[in-house]
Amino acid sequence: MTPHAPTVDDRDGDLPDPTDAAPAIVAESHEIAVTGLNKHYGDYHALRDVDLTIPGGSLTALLGPSGSGKSTLLRAVAGLEVPDAGTVLIGGQDVTFVPPQRREIGFVFQHYAAFKHLTVRGNVGFGPRIRKRPKAEIDRRVDELLEIVGLAGYQERYPSQLSGGQRQRMALARALAVEPRVLLLDEPFGALDAKVRDDLRQWMRRLQAETGVTTVLVTHDQEEALDVADHVAVLAEGRIEQWGTPREVYDRPANDFVKSFLGPTAVLRGELVRPHDLVLSHEAADGAVPVTVRRVVHLGFEVRVELDDAEAAGDGDLSAQLTRGEAARLDLEPGGRVYVRAT
Amino acid sequence: MLEAPATGTDVGSARRRAGLRAAGGVGPLGLGVATLWLSVIVLLPLAAISVKAFDDGLSGFVDAIDAPSARAALTVTVAVSAIVALVNVVMGTLIAWVLVRDDFPGKRIVNALIDLPFALPTIVASIVLLSLYGPSSPFDIQLNATRPALVIALLFVTLPFVVRAVQPVLLELDREIEEAAASLGASNLQIFRRIVLPTLAPAILSGAGLAFTRAIGEYGSVVLIGGGIPRETEVASQYIQKQIEVDRFVNAAAVSVALLLIAFAVLFVLRIVGHRTARREEQAR
Numbered sequence: 216m217t218p219h220a221p222t223v224d225d226r227d228g229d230l231p232d233p234t235d236a237a238p239a240i241v242a243e244s245h246e247i248a249v250t251g252l253n254k255h256y257g258d259y260h261a262l263r264d265v266d267l268t269i270p271g272g273s274l275t276a277l278l279g280p281s282g283s284g285k286s287t288l289l290r291a292v293a294g295l296e297v298p299d300a301g302t303v304l305i306g307g308q309d310v311t312f313v314p315p316q317r318r319e320i321g322f323v324f325q326h327y328a329a330f331k332h333l334t335v336r337g338n339v340g341f342g343p344r345i346r347k348r349p350k351a352e353i354d355r356r357v358d359e360l361l362e363i364v365g366l367a368g369y370q371e372r373y374p375s376q377l378s379g380g381q382r383q384r385m386a387l388a389r390a391l392a393v394e395p396r397v398l399l400l401d402e403p404f405g406a407l408d409a410k411v412r413d414d415l416r417q418w419m420r421r422l423q424a425e426t427g428v429t430t431v432l433v434t435h436d437q438e439e440a441l442d443v444a445d446h447v448a449v450l451a452e453g454r455i456e457q458w459g460t461p462r463e464v465y466d467r468p469a470n471d472f473v474k475s476f477l478g479p480t481a482v483l484r485g486e487l488v489r490p491h492d493l494v495l496s497h498e499a500a501d502g503a504v505p506v507t508v509r510r511v512v513h514l515g516f517e518v519r520v521e522l523d524d525a526e527a528a529g530d531g532d533l534s535a536q537l538t539r540g541e542a543a544r545l546d547l548e549p550g551g552r553v554y555v556r557a558t
Numbered sequence: 559m560l561e562a563p564a565t566g567t568d569v570g571s572a573r574r575r576a577g578l579r580a581a582g583g584v585g586p587l588g589l590g591v592a593t594l595w596l597s598v599i600v601l602l603p604l605a606a607i608s609v610k611a612f613d614d615g616l617s618g619f620v621d622a623i624d625a626p627s628a629r630a631a632l633t634v635t636v637a638v639s640a641i642v643a644l645v646n647v648v649m650g651t652l653i654a655w656v657l658v659r660d661d662f663p664g665k666r667i668v669n670a671l672i673d674l675p676f677a678l679p680t681i682v683a684s685i686v687l688l689s690l691y692g693p694s695s696p697f698d699i700q701l702n703a704t705r706p707a708l709v710i711a712l713l714f715v716t717l718p719f720v721v722r723a724v725q726p727v728l729l730e731l732d733r734e735i736e737e738a739a740a741s742l743g744a745s746n747l748q749i750f751r752r753i754v755l756p757t758l759a760p761a762i763l764s765g766a767g768l769a770f771t772r773a774i775g776e777y778g779s780v781v782l783i784g785g786g787i788p789r790e791t792e793v794a795s796q797y798i799q800k801q802i803e804v805d806r807f808v809n810a811a812a813v814s815v816a817l818l819l820i821a822f823a824v825l826f827v828l829r830i831v832g833h834r835t836a837r838r839e840e841q842a843r
Contacts, residue, residue: 295737315740328738332756341752342742386738393742 230365230384230414233422244271245306245396245429247292252301254287254453261287262298263453269446271306272427274420276440279450280476286401288450289433293399294318306396321390321428325402327382329374335361335385336370342393360388363422380411387419391428398423398430404439416443437477441465449473481533484524488557493535495520495545496554503554506533511547518542522555604818610811622812630789631797632816638705638793639773642712646769647762650720657721658728676718680778683714687783703785708793711779716769723765727758760832767828771821 247269254262262284269275277285290296292303294315302311310318330338336357343353361367364384366377374382383403390398403419404412420443423430434440440447441461449456449464449472457469468474471487481490484504496503510521520542521534535555537545547553612619622628657669675683687710691701701707731754739749777795786796794817801810 293741295741315737316743316745318741320741322738322741324734324738326732326734328732328734330735330739330753341739341744345743345748389738389742 230418231363233363233418233425243306243396244427246271246304247397247429247431248302248304249288249292250302250304252288252291252303253299254284254291254296255299261453262291262301265301265453265455267448267455267458269429269431271429273445274423274430274432274443275446275448276444277431277433277448277450278435278437278440278476280435282452283450284453285433285435285450287453289399289401289431292397292431293320293322295322319393319396321393321395321398323383323386323390323398323400323403325405327374327379327386327406329382329386331374333373334370335366335372335374335377338374338385339388339392341389346393356392357388360392363391364388378411379407380415383407383415395428398428400430400432402433402435405434405436419443441477449476451476479536481535482527483533483555483557484527486557490519490534490536492558493555494558495535495537495541495547496556497545499554500556503556506553506555508547508549508551508553510549511542513539513542515539520547522553607811607814607818610808611815613808613811618808619812619815622809623816625809627788627792628797628809628813631792631794632813632820634705634708634790634792635774635794635817636820638708638712639770641709642716642773643766643770645709645713646716646720647766650717650765650769651724651758651762654721654724654728658725672718672721675714675716680715680776681781683779684711684782687711687714687779691783702783703787703791705791707783707785708780708791711783712773712776715776715779716772719769719772720762720765723761723768724758727761731757763828763832767825770824774817774821 247267249265249267252262252265253260265284265288267288277288279285287296291298292305294303294310294313298311302309304310305318305320315322330341333341336354339357339360340353343356348356357370358367361370364387366381366384366388369377369381369385374385377385383406387403404416407415416439432440432444444461446458447461447464448458449469451472457464457473459467464473465477468477474480474487474489479490480487481493482488483493499505504524504526506522506524508520509523512519512521516539518537518539518541519534520537521532524533527533533555545553611622614621623632653672657665657672687707688702690696691699691707691710693700693702695701701710735753736749739753740746744752775795776793777799780791780793781796784791784793784796786792786800788797792800794813798810798813801807801813
């Protein structure tokens with residue numbers, strides 16, 4: 216039985232203000248352009264004719280379910296996967312056949328990929344040391360970056376003595392230490408607790424905005440993508456289903472897949488709608504469908520009304536999302552009749 | 559530097575004070591049986607031979623080891639074993655690497671083949687080598703009764719040690735760590751030297767230590783091909799055998815104890831070095 220090391224600090228509330236970071240991280244904004252990218256793993260078609268242009272200086276999320284090809288796409292940009300066909304351009308330079316070593320990228324992995332036998336200083340200074348920078352310069356740079364990611368004073372610790380959030384911040388500092396042209400994050404918050412994840416995500420967002428380094432974030436969490444990204448690319452089965460700002464993909468989804476992946480949906484007479492777009496009323500109106508109230512669930516501010524539509528059997532779930540005030544005005548009871556329409 | 563082990567000790571001693579047993583412990587009976595077994599099987603014979611070695615006092619022991627042919631046998635044994643261990647470090651790691659990282663037809667057969675030299679009666683190895691490199695060599699390679707023959711014989715029987723020590727560690731190695739190093743600009747050689755090797759080092763060292771100690775005590779595989787020429791290819795185990803045959807038991811015991819001390823020292827040093835490397839990783843997991 217190993218007792219938990221008292222040196223591990225599980226609190227992650229010590230993130231400094233990233234506004235101080237701007238002078239330390241000099242970033243030019245490099246555009247990423249991917250054209251006609253294809254990748255097979257045996258019979259499995261991981262990427263199908265992917266075209267994508269990620270504007271320089273933006274934070275773009277690659278969003279999709281597992282197996283959608285989002286990680287493969289990111290790894291192709293990093294040079295960790297060689298595509299079967301297509302080109303990858305970073306800052307206008309064709310890097311399709313350039314190995315990852317010479318792409319000048321920063322990559323952050325879901326499970327940190329910490330160098331366990333090296334201290335935090337050794338980890339963060341790894342890139343500059345490979346580049347044979349003078350020792351004094353490396354030390355200064357490491358201290359500076361650790362200050363930015365809130366790990367000042369942790370220089371001589373080993374990764375095993377850090378919490379998950381701290382390890383990921385170390386990994387971020389390590390990636391930034393090589394002054395990458397683009398920063399690529401593969402589910403960077405996926406292994407963290409909800410609270411730590413939220414804090415780190417907001418902090419990352421502000422750091423990115425301050426430094427302006429082109430950042431690509433892979434995630435399967437639509438809330439995360441909508442929360443932090445300037446642009447979202449929604450992927451499914453190796454294809455890009457839609458590309459746009461978070462509002463565009465949420466409000467004007469290109470198809471039912473994007474719509475159902477980006478948020479909760481209900482089926483009203485065969486049509487996919489958002490539960491918060493359903494309006495209930497006691498009066499029959501144009502296009503309104505008569506339904507029976509099955510259940511009323513109070514979830515704090517929001518009230519979920521589960522409805523039964525006698526005409527549409529087995530179509531899918533039909534629930535409306537109302538505010539507390541709306542639900543109170545309607546005075547809904549299970550078994551009661553009500554009219555529903557989509558706005 | 560590290561606070562976790564200290565805490566561990568505190569908890570351990572507190573538990574001992576409270577008369578509690580470590581989780582999964584076997585209790586006093588198990589401990590007693592284990593100690594007794596170790597004593598009868600290992601410690602008692604070792605003590606007996608050590609006592610025998612000093613039958614003629616310390617000076618008798620020193621004289622026995624310092625005899626020219628004894629010294630020559632020990633020198634040859636240690637030198638050849640050290641070469642064997644070093645070659646194993648390189649080749650064993652390489653073979654383990656190929657077996658874990660590469661895919662080729664017949665990989666499972668090759669993998670099973672690794673253990674064969676270990677499973678084979680060592681005298682069989684000697685006969686095989688004799689027919690290959692002996693006076694009637696089909697390739698006309700005459701290594702019979704030379705030191706290179708000793709090295710080859712010992713390489714044959716010690717093949718599995720480093721391979722089998724490194725293989726599981728290599729399997730566990732996270733590929734993302736190497737990818738991270740690559741994304742930071744490290745070449746394949748730099749990744750191997752700075753990232754992979756430090757992780758494999760404890761396993762390599764432990765495998766090398768086992769190969770070395772196996773080699774210094776080896777008899778069967780070298781007895782035919784080696785020739786046992788005094789001060790040339792006679793290894794310590796052959797010297798011991800000869801001393802027994804001429805009833806110089808004390809000399810045999812003295813050289814045995816010398817081998818024992820060398821084996822112990824090598825394992826001890828490698829263990830400390832390996833432990834130091836491994837420690838940082840195992841910390842606070």
